[in-house]
Amino acid sequence: MGRYNLEYPKEATNTVKRLNERGTYALETIHRIINCSKILYISFNTASQPFPAILPMIGQMGSFDRPSADLGDPLDLYLHGYVSSRIMNLSRAGSEDVEKGMPVCIATSHVDGLVLAISSFSHSYNYRSAVLFGHATVVIDEAEKLYAMELITDSVVPDRWRHTRLPPTKAELQSTGILRVRIASGSAKIHTGQAHDDKHDMENEAMRDSVWTGVLPIYQTMGEPLASPYNRIDVPGYISEFAKDFNEDNQQQALDAAKGQ
Amino acid sequence: MGRYNLEYPKEATNTVKRLNERGTYALETIHRIINCSKILYISFNTASQPFPAILPMIGQMGSFDRPSADLGDPLDLYLHGYVSSRIMNLSRAGSEDVEKGMPVCIATSHVDGLVLAISSFSHSYNYRSAVLFGHATVVIDEAEKLYAMELITDSVVPDRWRHTRLPPTKAELQSTGILRVRIASGSAKIHTGQAHDDKHDMENEAMRDSVWTGVLPIYQTMGEPLASPYNRIDVPGYISEFAKDFNEDNQQQALDAAKGQ
Numbered sequence: 056m057g058r059y060n061l062e063y064p065k066e067a068t069n070t071v072k073r074l075n076e077r078g079t080y081a082l083e084t085i086h087r088i089i090n091c092s093k094i095l096y097i098s099f100n101t102a103s104q105p106f107p108a109i110l111p112m113i114g115q116m117g118s119f120d121r122p123s124a125d126l127g128d129p130l131d132l133y134l135h136g137y138v139s140s141r142i143m144n145l146s147r148a149g150s151e152d153v154e155k156g157m158p159v160c161i162a163t164s165h166v167d168g169l170v171l172a173i174s175s176f177s178h179s180y181n182y183r184s185a186v187l188f189g190h191a192t193v194v195i196d197e198a199e200k201l202y203a204m205e206l207i208t209d210s211v212v213p214d215r216w217r218h219t220r221l222p223p224t225k226a227e228l229q230s231t232g233i234l235r236v237r238i239a240s241g242s243a244k245i246h247t248g249q250a251h252d253d254k255h256d257m258e259n260e261a262m263r264d265s266v267w268t269g270v271l272p273i274y275q276t277m278g279e280p281l282a283s284p285y286n287r288i289d290v291p292g293y294i295s296e297f298a299k300d301f302n303e304d305n306q307q308q309a310l311d312a313a314k315g316q
Numbered sequence: 317m318g319r320y321n322l323e324y325p326k327e328a329t330n331t332v333k334r335l336n337e338r339g340t341y342a343l344e345t346i347h348r349i350i351n352c353s354k355i356l357y358i359s360f361n362t363a364s365q366p367f368p369a370i371l372p373m374i375g376q377m378g379s380f381d382r383p384s385a386d387l388g389d390p391l392d393l394y395l396h397g398y399v400s401s402r403i404m405n406l407s408r409a410g411s412e413d414v415e416k417g418m419p420v421c422i423a424t425s426h427v428d429g430l431v432l433a434i435s436s437f438s439h440s441y442n443y444r445s446a447v448l449f450g451h452a453t454v455v456i457d458e459a460e461k462l463y464a465m466e467l468i469t470d471s472v473v474p475d476r477w478r479h480t481r482l483p484p485t486k487a488e489l490q491s492t493g494i495l496r497v498r499i500a501s502g503s504a505k506i507h508t509g510q511a512h513d514d515k516h517d518m519e520n521e522a523m524r525d526s527v528w529t530g531v532l533p534i535y536q537t538m539g540e541p542l543a544s545p546y547n548r549i550d551v552p553g554y555i556s557e558f559a560k561d562f563n564e565d566n567q568q569q570a571l572d573a574a575k576g577q
Contacts, residue, residue: 068365073398093427093441093534098359098368104329106449106500107359107368109423113441137334162370166354171555172544175469175480176488180354180374188367208436212532219436220523227437239367250544257546262481267552269543271473271559273354278533278567281574283433283511285518286529294432294528306539313542 061127068188069240077244083127085243086116088185090126090210092163093275097134099142099159099191110142114161115210119199132161132187132236133194133203143232146191156190159236167312169271170249173256173263179246181270181312187241194233203233214293248315272309277301322388329449330501338505344388346504347377349446351387351471353424354536358395360403360420360452371403375422376471380460393422393448393497394455394464404493407452417451420497428573430532431510434517434524440507442531442573448502455494464494475554509576533570538562 062080063069071078079085089095094111101108114134118124136143146157164184172178194200204223205216250268257263277298280290323341324330332339340346350356355372362369375395379385397404407418425445433439455461465484469477511529518524538559541551 068367073401094425094443096357096359096370096423098357098370098421100361100368106329106419106421107361109357109359109370109421109447111423111425111443111445140334158366158368160359160367160370162357162372164355164372169472171473171476173481174484174488175465175477176484176492178469178472178476178480182355182372184372186370204436208439211430211439212432215432215439216436219439219527220434220517220520223435223437227435231437249542250547252546256481259481263546263548265549266480267541267543267549267555268547269541271541271555272539273536274539275534276537276567278535278570280528280530280532281510281571282528282530285513285524286511287524288526288528291528294532298532306537309539310542 061129063240063242066240069186069242071242071244077246079243079245080241081127082129083125085185085187085241086126086130088165088183088243089114089132089161089163089187090116092165094163095134096162097142097159098162099145099157101141101145112136113207113211115206117203117206119202122202130238132189132238133206134191134234134236135204135207136232136234137230140232143193143234146234147193156192156237159189159191161187161189161236166273167247167309168273171271172250172268173252173259173266177250177252177256181247181309183243183245185241185243187236187238189236189238191234191236194235197228200228200233203235204231212294213297218291218293247312249313270313272313274305274309275301276305322390324501324503327501330447330503332503332505338507340504340506341502342388343390344386346446346448346502347387347391349426349444349504350375350393350422350424350448351377353426355424356395357423358403358420360406360418362402362406373397374468374472376467378464378467380463383463391499393450393499394467395452395495395497396465396468397493397495398491401493403452404454404495407495408454417453417498420450420452422448422450422497427534428508428570429534432532433511433529434513434520434527438511438513438517442508442570444504444506446502446504448497448499450497450499452495452497455496458489461489461494464496465492473555474558479552479554508573510574531574533574535566535570537566
């Protein structure tokens with residue numbers, strides 16, 4: 056644990072303008088939102104298209120140079136993808152500055168609840184949303200690739216990597232690419248709490264008597280594990296404990312969000 | 317129901333290259349994935365930044381000109397946001413061609429399960445992912461704005477709009493902007509099924525005896541409604557039925573995905 060709560064500097068790129076009291080720049084908060092996301096959205100530009108592109112990818116914040124780094128430390132984002140995909144090729148050779156990498160934006164969010172008010176314009180979500188900006192390059196070093204592959208696999212199911220067939224084959228390592236994004240800046244936006252209405256709606260007795268107001272909590276649930284046809288063993292403890300924690304933590308998060316925590 | 321299953325033309329922008337057997341261009345499939353998403357990710361470029369930006373927004377496919385249109389018909393995407401937000405200002409005035417609008421990419425996805433294999437490189441998700449490309453303009457016409465506001469509100473909780481305080485005040489209408497995205501192209505990528513391993517892992521008896529393989533189904537769950545401190549009424553039927561359907565449908569989707577359906 057560091058002595059400081061590090062923050063990304065507020066600059067034009069990352070400053071939250073709308074409802075800015077919901078904005079935060081703390082590395083720990085932003086990295087936590089990224090790391091508990093099953094999918095990240097990566098945006099990049101291509102020379103041939105007028106539209107930016109978005110790819111859904113699996114990724115995780117980490118530090119190859121200092122694997123024991125905390126969530127609140129400066130970290131890189133590692134992304135996993137097919138080695139000859141467009142984003143890999145662009146990151147490898149298509150950016151103006153190969154050393155620096157391709158400019159990307161990464162976003163993800165979690166919906167913790169639907170907030171229903173008297174006026175539809177006072178409706179809201181409870182949510183946690185994060186965005187990062189940075190430069191993506193393809194990881195060449197084999198040790199760093201393996202570090203990132205283990206990091207990403209264990210982010211899907213904790214402790215899974217060492218319970219799979221190891222080491223990876225040469226073909227597996229060659230066909231799977233890892234992108235490293237050096238983060239330039241980022242921000243998060245979080246909203247929690249109960250329904251809220253403007254004064255004139257709160258004083259509208261007919262509406263107070265007829266419109267249900269409150270929060271519908273939403274959370275991801277993991278169902279019973281479904282063994283494959285070729286599976287031969289019982290569900291191991293590290294999987295069943297993960298499923299239990301996943302369900303308890305996600306439900307609690309949604310209930311806490313409704314309480315404004 | 318039309319006589320044809322319309323598809324977006326396969327062009328350079330939208331063609332799924334990696335694992336292209338998972339790709340689909342059917343309007344109905346793509347629009348359905350968009351419309352059951354609680355959050356959409358909208359990417360756009362700004363003149364002042366090297367990075368594309370991504371905003372999480374709430375939106376819905378619809379047709380103001382023909383509100384009875386099916387999901388498989390050509391539709392516009394309506395997005396809801398604060399009227400003076402950056403994306404609204406850019407869509408209003410910042411694009412090179414004001415008539416045509418600002419080029420945007422829209423993406424979203426649903427994770428239906430974690431697919432665990434013997435090799436970590438054969439791990440996968442069951443998922444439904446969609447991407448759309450188009451041009452965003454700000455909706456000026458008041459009737460179209462109201463159409464979109466009702467569409468988006470009812471996408472969050474079906475039938476909610478008419479159960480809120482109506483009509484919107486002048487201030488509400490002025491402070492809320494609606495973007496309409498004319499869709500240029502799109503695609504979806506869907507993966508379902510059980511774990512799968514390569515031949516040499518299937519023949520590895522030691523691994524077959526020690527690695528659990530299968531699917532951990534994942535789905536969004538809605539918890540018990542939490543009334544606000546100023547709520548005076550019981551949970552209405554349209555909300556409790558929505559919560560019940562939401563939970564049953566999402567769970568079934570994850571279980572079906574594991575079965576390859």
